[in-house]
Amino acid sequence: MQPGEGSARSRPILTSLPLQIFIYFGGWWDVLFWVLSILVFIYKGFTLPYPPQKFAAEFVVQWLFLIVEPTRLFLGSKGNKTEQSGPLMFSVLLSCPMIAFFVYFLQYQTYILKVEVLLNAISLAFCCIQVLFGMLAAVRFVQAARYA
Structure with missing residues (x-):
């Protein structure tokens, strides 16, 4: 028997290509x-009057x-x-502080430049898309394990 032949049941590949693409390019x-x-x-630190505690934080x-x-x-x-x-859901859980990070730097930091709005909006979009695809993939993995 040749490798890959004659297996009683072949299992479909469940990994999410869109998720992996967004993780790769997101990285x-x-x-x-x-x-x-x-x-x-650094530019803002040199040109704008920052309160010392805010700058450090x-x-x-x-x-x-x-x-x-x-x-x-x-x-x-x-x-x-x-x-x-498991790892996928932990990744989704770690997305919560990242989303808070991006929202903070979009809305609440001391000084917000237009370039920062663009950078953080793109990052927030990447993160949210990864969360969506990650949750869909996790559900698919759990369902496949349940019915295997």
């Missing part, structure tokens, strides 16, 4: 987003992005590729 976008955000933040949050976002994308990709709903 590259996040690199560009973070670099541009730090450059804009917003600066720390920018760096926290580097911890949460790669973890979220890794878990989403791992859950999708291995067809496991």
Whole structure:
């Protein structure tokens, strides 16, 4: 018998290609987003009168992005590729602080430049689309496991 022949039941592939595409390009976008955000933040720090505590808090949050976002994308990709709903749902859970991050920097930070509105709106869109596709994939994985 040749490899791949004669299996009694073949199982369909359940991974979500749209989710994986958005995770992949979202990761590259996040690199560009973070670099541009730090450059804009440095520009604002030198040119605008920031209250000292606000500047420090917003600066720390920018760096926290580097911890949460790669973890979220890794878990989403791992859950999708291995067809496991656990890592995928944890990725969706980690999307909550990321969405709060983007909304804060869209609406509530001390100074908001137009370029920041554009950057954060694109990032928010990526995150929300990834959440939508992630939840759909997780439901599909759970249903497939239930009826297997």
